Amino acid sequence: HRDLHSFPTRRSSDLFPHIPMSLALTPNTENLVVSLRRRSSTDVEGEGTLMVLDPETLAIRREFDVAMDPEDILATDAGLLIAASGSGQWTAVSSFQVETGAELGSSPIYYHGRLALHPSQQTFYVSTTAQNPPALTRFDLSPSTGEITVRGSTGSANGAAFPAPSGTELISASGTLLRTSDDAQDLRDIRQIAQASIRDAHFDTAHGLVFAIGNPWVSSDAALLRFDSAYALTESLPLAPSTAYLHAAPPSL
Numbered sequence: 033h034r035d036l037h038s039f040p041t042r043r044s045s046d047l048f049p050h051i052p053m054s055l056a057l058t059p060n061t062e063n064l065v066v067s068l069r070r071r072s073s074t075d076v077e078g079e080g081t082l083m084v085l086d087p088e089t090l091a092i093r094r095e096f097d098v099a100m101d102p103e104d105i106l107a108t109d110a111g112l113l114i115a116a117s118g119s120g121q122w123t124a125v126s127s128f129q130v131e132t133g134a135e136l137g138s139s140p141i142y143y144h145g146r147l148a149l150h151p152s153q154q155t156f157y158v159s160t161t162a163q164n165p166p167a168l169t170r171f172d173l174s175p176s177t178g179e180i181t182v183r184g185s186t187g188s189a190n191g192a193a194f195p196a197p198s199g200t201e202l203i204s205a206s207g208t209l210l211r212t213s214d215d216a217q218d219l220r221d222i223r224q225i226a227q228a229s230i231r232d233a234h235f236d237t238a239h240g241l242v243f244a245i246g247n248p249w250v251s252s253d254a255a256l257l258r259f260d261s262a263y264a265l266t267e268s269l270p271l272a273p274s275t276a277y278l279h280a281a282p283p284s285l
Contacts, residue, residue: 047090053118055105065105067081067083067115079098103117112130112173113129125171141158148194151198151199155183157169157195165187170219203233208223209223223263229247232244253270
């Protein structure tokens with residue numbers, strides 16, 4: 033929300049002692065968290081650091097070392113951090129207390145998983161990027177204890193997952209719309225909404241629109257996809273093949 037020119041210009045090496053891997057902003061925007069990789073390995077677990085920043089000034093509020101390679105992270109308003117490891121193949125997703133760095137919960141996953149937080153902040157998803165067959169797995173997260181409980185999984189294309197702000201649907205990397213619920217319908221396919229691999233998605237709730245960056249199955253190029261509130265594809269515009277991320281800030285994209 034600030035003019036970028038108001039931030040001091042610094043190289044990442046000036047601010048971070050190790051390699052930054054992922055950023056997570058709490059939904060209430062009170063904390064910005066960055067994960068740092070100190071050591072990575074294919075065969076054994078790595079090492080890393082989680083650093084909590086003031087999102088307005090980028091001042092470091094606290095940092096703590098973790099006995100894992102925190103390749104992808106999430107942060108919740110309840111003061112929990114979730115990290116998925118990028119080392120060790122069969123490894124773990126773990127939760128930490130933001131104030132102390134204490135590990136609170138853990139569950140097995142395959143490394144290089146991508147994390148996505150449900151709007152309730154009591155559920156998150158891990159989507160595989162290095163496993164065949166791929167999987168999209170749901171975990172429940174206790175906001176009071178940080179305990180992680182695996183709930184179920186479904187097949188999904190390798191990549192990220194994008195929960196809708198409504199909390200009732202999720203777009204998978206394979207271009208499938210899935211149901212999210214607390215009953216037997218959880219992670220059930222609703223329908224295919226795009227013949228493309230989805231790399232990023234943004235929900236413009238003010239206008240009832242969904243935008244996505246997709247790589248069509250019949251082409252190596254990228255496309256900007258626009259969906260209406262019922263997830264019907266209404267427009268596709270070609271983009272440079274390397275386009276990976278987008279964000280809607282009306283009236284601009």
